[in-house]
Amino acid sequence: MDAFALARPSRRSILAGTAALIAMPSVLRAQTRELVVGGAAGHKPWVEQIVVPAFEKKYNCKVIFEGTRSLVNLEKMQKNKDRQYMSVVQMDDPVMILAVKEGLLDPLTPAKAPNMADLLPGSTHMDGMWANYLQPWLGIAYNKTAVKAPPVSWAELFDATYKGRVIIPSLQNTEGLPILFAAGLLTGASLDAAQKDTDVGFKKLATLKANLLTIYTQQPQAYNLLEQGEAHLIGPAMSSYCLERKAAGAPIDLAAPKEGVFAMPSGIAVIKGAPQPELAFAYVNELLGAELQGKLAGPTFSLATNKAVPKPEGLGADVKIFQIDWANVAAQRNDWIKRWDRDMAI
Amino acid sequence: MSTTRRLDPVLLLALPATLYIAIVYGLPLLFLMGRSLFGTGGLDSFVGFFADPFSWTVLANTLRSAALVTLVCLVIGYPTALVLARAGGFAQAAILVAIILPLSVGVVVKAFAWQIVLRRDGIVSQAMTGLGLWSEPQRLLFTEAGLVIGAANIFVPFMILPIYAVLKLVDPRLGEAAATLGASPIYRFLKVALPLSLPGIVTGVAFVFSMAASMYVIPSLVIGDRFQTLATLTGRSFLFMRNEQLGSTTAVVLLALTVAVVIASASLSRRLGGAQ
Numbered sequence: 001m002d003a004f005a006l007a008r009p010s011r012r013s014i015l016a017g018t019a020a021l022i023a024m025p026s027v028l029r030a031q032t033r034e035l036v037v038g039g040a041a042g043h044k045p046w047v048e049q050i051v052v053p054a055f056e057k058k059y060n061c062k063v064i065f066e067g068t069r070s071l072v073n074l075e076k077m078q079k080n081k082d083r084q085y086m087s088v089v090q091m092d093d094p095v096m097i098l099a100v101k102e103g104l105l106d107p108l109t110p111a112k113a114p115n116m117a118d119l120l121p122g123s124t125h126m127d128g129m130w131a132n133y134l135q136p137w138l139g140i141a142y143n144k145t146a147v148k149a150p151p152v153s154w155a156e157l158f159d160a161t162y163k164g165r166v167i168i169p170s171l172q173n174t175e176g177l178p179i180l181f182a183a184g185l186l187t188g189a190s191l192d193a194a195q196k197d198t199d200v201g202f203k204k205l206a207t208l209k210a211n212l213l214t215i216y217t218q219q220p221q222a223y224n225l226l227e228q229g230e231a232h233l234i235g236p237a238m239s240s241y242c243l244e245r246k247a248a249g250a251p252i253d254l255a256a257p258k259e260g261v262f263a264m265p266s267g268i269a270v271i272k273g274a275p276q277p278e279l280a281f282a283y284v285n286e287l288l289g290a291e292l293q294g295k296l297a298g299p300t301f302s303l304a305t306n307k308a309v310p311k312p313e314g315l316g317a318d319v320k321i322f323q324i325d326w327a328n329v330a331a332q333r334n335d336w337i338k339r340w341d342r343d344m345a346i
Numbered sequence: 347m348s349t350t351r352r353l354d355p356v357l358l359l360a361l362p363a364t365l366y367i368a369i370v371y372g373l374p375l376l377f378l379m380g381r382s383l384f385g386t387g388g389l390d391s392f393v394g395f396f397a398d399p400f401s402w403t404v405l406a407n408t409l410r411s412a413a414l415v416t417l418v419c420l421v422i423g424y425p426t427a428l429v430l431a432r433a434g435g436f437a438q439a440a441i442l443v444a445i446i447l448p449l450s451v452g453v454v455v456k457a458f459a460w461q462i463v464l465r466r467d468g469i470v471s472q473a474m475t476g477l478g479l480w481s482e483p484q485r486l487l488f489t490e491a492g493l494v495i496g497a498a499n500i501f502v503p504f505m506i507l508p509i510y511a512v513l514k515l516v517d518p519r520l521g522e523a524a525a526t527l528g529a530s531p532i533y534r535f536l537k538v539a540l541p542l543s544l545p546g547i548v549t550g551v552a553f554v555f556s557m558a559a560s561m562y563v564i565p566s567l568v569i570g571d572r573f574q575t576l577a578t579l580t581g582r583s584f585l586f587m588r589n590e591q592l593g594s595t596t597a598v599v600l601l602a603l604t605v606a607v608v609i610a611s612a613s614l615s616r617r618l619g620g621a622q
Contacts, residue, residue: 164485170571172586214488215571221461230465230487334587341579342400346490346572 033061035279038076039090041067047090050295055286061279070095077104077271084273087280092174093265093326096130105129106272112281115288115306122323123305130269133287134302137321138178138262139254141237143226150255154182157235158208165232166211167222171340175219177329178236178262180205180336181322185259195325198336206343215344226252236262239312243301260320263303375601382594391595408575408600411493411565412558416505418498419554420547423505427546428539430506431513445503453500457567460496461487464568493569500564501557505550512546513539544618552611556604576600 039047044067052063066073070091077089077099091099099105107128110116116124116131124131140151146165151157157166169176184194184201194201213231216222219241225231227250234242242254268287270280286292290308297304297312303321311317383389395401430441448456463469464487474480486492516539524534562577574582576596583593 172571172582212572213485214569217566217571221458221567224458225461228462228465230467230485334589337582337587341574344572345403345574346488346569 036064036086037088038066038073038086087274090268096267100129106270113285130267132305135263136240136302138236139256140235141242144251146232154257167231167234170217175238239301262322382598387591414494415497415558416555419502419505427506427509430510464492496568501554504553508549509546516542545615548611548615552608
């Protein structure tokens, strides 16, 4: 490149150079296999720093990670249905459900991804269409200066001592949905019952209104208020966000309520008709494996789905982890949001 | 209009703006209205919308908050415009810069700043308790009062500038003439200055009201999810619920409301202007 810039190129040399540049990608492709993975923009740092180098070395190939939003990934898959260029996709479960409906995914099998056998129950969905690899968990975030004893139960969000000091996420946000189920659990319902019939949950939530500082749609705003002490509790709060703020020095921490914590949806799947299918299944298999998950759980403040990886710090070994039925959520969410707007209004 | 038999070539200068508006605004608007009126639900979706008591809460939220924002802007803006019109030289330039410069700060930044000011230990609460007006610190953040204060701060230039533009054209000798005839300052203001500046007030009110009725970012940061307006409901319907029918219905209702306000104020302005 430097030589190119120094020498004044003649027209002919430019033509020759351009031709070589155009021809190059196919030459490269012939030499090294290339795998395109679509995922979330926020995942780019850990994918490129930890996953990609390990995988490229082991399989002698090149991995390109395209970070964007889940719905954009879905659109890319729809547009290229006859000629996919991405092989693997990392998306949230609710979007995976849409991809399955469109027939865009190639199911995982234990033969193609042997690490599936070592996953915790509930980590694969819709007959293996996709699997969860790492899951941020949802607990209660609290300001350490204002709250001396870490909250031990979801019931503390409803405690009168926190009048006007509690923030919850909107149902519009994925991390906000479990508040409805947690409220149902507090009335004595099972998780299944709390998800299917949300009426008791909504009635319980109405009693939270006196404690509410606000309901957020923008996560950074909520944490800003928590760190400054205007808010004392945020629940449900996402480990990947809260613990990263804590690691950055914010006076906050995340508690795991005794009833259990909720797992956030983060799935991985192979795209149907993808280039390099063996490599694609190998990539998924690696992300489901104990070795890579063990390396990733810490930096991403997430739960591993492989049985062999211990639970992260701050979560007791016996803490219950709830997996949400995202198909049920997809079917009912709009009706829930309608009721939420009415019941939770100021 | 009846005198322009031949097309004035100068009118061609309006062509770029007309095309631009027609393509980027007119066409999408037609699609939106078409979808809301002739879409899957059609007129039924409007019937459904108005039959739902919650829709009336949302409508009331939208109109009440916009009216209050407009009122606060008028109360703060009118005296400012008066001072601005009277001031000369450096003072006028300084005031103009002070009004216009904050427009370059993003709405999100301002909304975040209000979050600090309106907190329980924020400066408003401290001042009110310090003056003995409040017995204990209170929070204005995430209340309707907080929303009105925050939004008025952002929209007040759009009230000041049209009023100033009109006041500047008023001959100062009119007031002096009234004074020589023995009119008191209050009488002079009510019978001379105020009627002459009414077209500016009407324009400012139309500006601020239509912007306040359709604000989206400010309520979502200053009051949050618990206060739905037509604009926030439209945004949520399109962006999160993927309910385009509801979204286009609320969008058309909001559009009808603001267009009604703008047309009413324009005709009011013409009538008042003609009366002078």
